[in-house]
Amino acid sequence: xxxxxxxxxxxxxxxxxxxxxxxxxxxxxxxxxxxxxxxxxxxxxxxxxxxxxxxxxxxxxxxxxxxxxxxxxxxxxxxxxxxxxxxxxxxxxxxxxxxxxxxxxxxxxxxxxxxxxxxxxxxxxxxxxxxxxxxxxxxxxxxxxxxxxxxxxxxxxxxxxxxxxxxxxxxxxxxxxxxxxxxxxxxxxxxxxxxxxxxxxxxxxxxxxxxxxxxxxxxxxxxxxxxxxxxxxxxxxxxxxxxxxxxxxxxxx
Numbered sequence: 001x002x003x004x005x006x007x008x009x010x011x012x013x014x015x016x017x018x019x020x021x022x023x024x025x026x027x028x029x030x031x032x033x034x035x036x037x038x039x040x041x042x043x044x045x046x047x048x049x050x051x052x053x054x055x056x057x058x059x060x061x062x063x064x065x066x067x068x069x070x071x072x073x074x075x076x077x078x079x080x081x082x083x084x085x086x087x088x089x090x091x092x093x094x095x096x097x098x099x100x101x102x103x104x105x106x107x108x109x110x111x112x113x114x115x116x117x118x119x120x121x122x123x124x125x126x127x128x129x130x131x132x133x134x135x136x137x138x139x140x141x142x143x144x145x146x147x148x149x150x151x152x153x154x155x156x157x158x159x160x161x162x163x164x165x166x167x168x169x170x171x172x173x174x175x176x177x178x179x180x181x182x183x184x185x186x187x188x189x190x191x192x193x194x195x196x197x198x199x200x201x202x203x204x205x206x207x208x209x210x211x212x213x214x215x216x217x218x219x220x221x222x223x224x225x226x227x228x229x230x231x232x233x234x235x236x237x238x239x240x241x242x243x244x245x246x247x248x249x250x251x252x253x
Contacts, residue, residue: 004034140170186218203234
């Protein structure tokens with residue numbers, strides 16, 4: 001084992017411990033001994049990525065990719081960097097490769113789905129979430145992700161409503177899940193059920209004006225005057241403010 005290999009091992013331990021500053025310092029020291037060490041270049045790139053230094057991160061990860069295949073975690077970081085710099089084709093190449101079964105470790109599937117969604121590859125993102133839900137049925141973001149991406153694919157509500165219900169059942173305290181479910185129920189003519197889903201959700205926890213308006217409408221249709229007034233008052237508070245939830249994070253059904 002060379003001195004560069006030893007430094008790579010130490011830098012990797014720092015990286016795994018989320019000590020990104022320590023990792024990048026050791027990686028730099030190792031690269032002074034072997035500037036083409038693929039492991040050190042990957043650690044350097046990943047540490048820089050987590051430290052918010054995209055130029056250095058790209059330099060390290062692209063340099064490593066020329067010498068040896070990148071680890072999946074490095075491929076994801078590089079794809080994210082490409083997306084942030086407008087290199088969508090390069091990002092798509094790496095992400096769609098990882099989306100094939102068996103190419104991405106299960107713990108990294110949430111990040112893969114997120115980046116595929118960021119790319120706009122909703123069908124692939126849905127498939128990744130479905131695979132994750134099969135592997136970890138208790139993991140509620142996977143169920144929510146399936147519903148979210150099916151909605152983005154303009155599938156009928158009946159196709160994704162069961163996945164949304166599953167997410168709410170697994171994480172009843174997750175307000176975004178409950179709001180999405182209530183909106184969906186309201187849109188299919190079940191305002192009473194919609195009101196029950198969000199009845200005990202504090203109005204202060206809601207910041208999306210579009211969601212509040214839909215919830216207010218559902219409450220009015222159900223004859224829930226007090227609930228409708230609560231959503232109306234909160235809607236007035238957030239009017240003209242930026243919605244905390246971006247458009248693509250809302251279920252538009």
